[in-house]
Amino acid sequence: MSADLYQLTSNAITAWYNSNARDLPWRHTTDPYLIWVSEIILQQTTIAQGLDYYNRFVEKYPNVQKLADAPLDDVMKLWQGLGYYSRARNMHAAAQQIISEHNGVFPDTYNDIIKLKGIGKYTAAAIASFSYNLNYPVVDGNVIRFLTRYFGIRDIIELATTQKALYNHAQKLIDHQTPSIWNQAIMEFGSQYCSYKKPLCQNCPINKNCVALAQNLVDKLPVKKTKKKKKNRYFFYLIIKDNSGHVLIDKRRQKDIWQELYQFPLIECNTLEEYTFDPERYALEGIAYDINPSRLYKQTLTHQLITAQFFVISLDKPFPKSLEEKYIKVPWGAIKTYSWPKVIDLYFSDLSITLF
DNA sequence: AAAACGGGGCC
DNA sequence: GGCCCAGTTTT
Numbered sequence: 001m002s003a004d005l006y007q008l009t010s011n012a013i014t015a016w017y018n019s020n021a022r023d024l025p026w027r028h029t030t031d032p033y034l035i036w037v038s039e040i041i042l043q044q045t046t047i048a049q050g051l052d053y054y055n056r057f058v059e060k061y062p063n064v065q066k067l068a069d070a071p072l073d074d075v076m077k078l079w080q081g082l083g084y085y086s087r088a089r090n091m092h093a094a095a096q097q098i099i100s101e102h103n104g105v106f107p108d109t110y111n112d113i114i115k116l117k118g119i120g121k122y123t124a125a126a127i128a129s130f131s132y133n134l135n136y137p138v139v140d141g142n143v144i145r146f147l148t149r150y151f152g153i154r155d156i157i158e159l160a161t162t163q164k165a166l167y168n169h170a171q172k173l174i175d176h177q178t179p180s181i182w183n184q185a186i187m188e189f190g191s192q193y194c195s196y197k198k199p200l201c202q203n204c205p206i207n208k209n210c211v212a213l214a215q216n217l218v219d220k221l222p223v224k225k226t227k228k229k230k231k232n233r234y235f236f237y238l239i240i241k242d243n244s245g246h247v248l249i250d251k252r253r254q255k256d257i258w259q260e261l262y263q264f265p266l267i268e269c270n271t272l273e274e275y276t277f278d279p280e281r282y283a284l285e286g287i288a289y290d291i292n293p294s295r296l297y298k299q300t301l302t303h304q305l306i307t308a309q310f311f312v313i314s315l316d317k318p319f320p321k322s323l324e325e326k327y328i329k330v331p332w333g334a335i336k337t338y339s340w341p342k343v344i345d346l347y348f349s350d351l352s353i354t355l356f
Numbered sequence: 357a358a359a360a361c362g363g364g365g366c367c
Numbered sequence: 368g369g370c371c372c373a374g375t376t377t378t
Contacts, residue, residue: 044361044362044363048364048365049364081362081363083362083363084363158357159357196366197366225358228359258361299362299363300363301362301363302361302362304360304362341362342363
């Protein structure tokens with residue numbers, strides 16, 4: 001591949017971008033904080049899904065200091081429903097890192113930026129280029145799709161050697177352009193033109209140099225390694241209510257899905273049939289209560305298939321002391337202020353339909 | 357190098 | 368039901 005072709009290619013994409021870029025809020029700023037927020041939210045997330053979250057986030061936390069000062073619970077609540085919750089935890093930690101290690105000023109070099117929690121190679125390059133016009137190529141899903149097709153790369157993209165080749169191409173392309181513009185242009189082009197489904201090859205401004213198009217490989221690239229099977233998990237939630245409108249909740253702290261989100265006292269089983277309610281375990285032996293089970297709820301995660309069921313257990317007296325010590329006692333009316341996994345929030349939606 | 361980590365949208 | 372999406376961290 002000649003240097004001329006890299007230049008020709010990048011010129012064509014930049015020209016296309018200049019008249020076809022979508023108007024997105026984070027394209028109106030070079031504030032590294034705002035760029036950072038948008039990049040984290042958009043990791044593994046479509047713009048359609050992330051846009052409202054971005055607007056709410058920067059409204060509530062307009063700068064590093066505000067985010068660093070916020071209780072983590074509040075940040076998690078704002079993130080509720082978006083998924084990959086480590087992003088929120090890491091952002092909160094990184095904000096405090098910026099306060100303590102950089103006097104509250106967002107770092108302005110790639111090597112300092114990439115040291116922040118939750119920022120890897122892609123996001124560091126994005127912030128460094130968008131905010132400071134530094135010459136670091138972004139290589140995200142869009143760019144990988146374009147590069148593998150355009151240059152006809154058939155190797156499995158996760159391999160280190162393939163990654164190196166992709167970065168080499170990306171670097172040669174960015175070298176001919178303004179990094180802050182180019183990095184957005186190449187991603188936008190990959191997303192709008194060289195899309196996963198139904199790419200617009202016929203109208204593509206650089207289709208005569210595309211290896212995949214010439215060799216009829218467009219729908220075969222990029223090549224990814226095969227994925228693992230989903231694991232089944234069965235969650236049985238106990239919604240234990242006392243005689244004064246309180247309920248017991250719990251925070252997920254273990255290394256598992258939904259860390260830092262709330263839940264009800266949980267019994268996890270390996271099968272649906274395995275579940276039994278043991279009153280002794282909850283010190284409810286000899287206490288009057290009734291149990292009201294919900295329907296089954298299902299939620300699909302990338303590597304897991306969750307089946308959940310809720311049991312409302314109404315007591316005719318206060319909670320036993322041992323339960324109050326083990327869990328968090330909150331008024332039922334306050335549950336919406338906590339952050340919940342999707343499947344529990346869905347259950348709340350059904351309750352509202354039933355009750356109101 | 358592989359596995360884990362969410363949720364929504366598309367076909 | 369499988370794959371994708373402005374990836375990073377942990378194992």
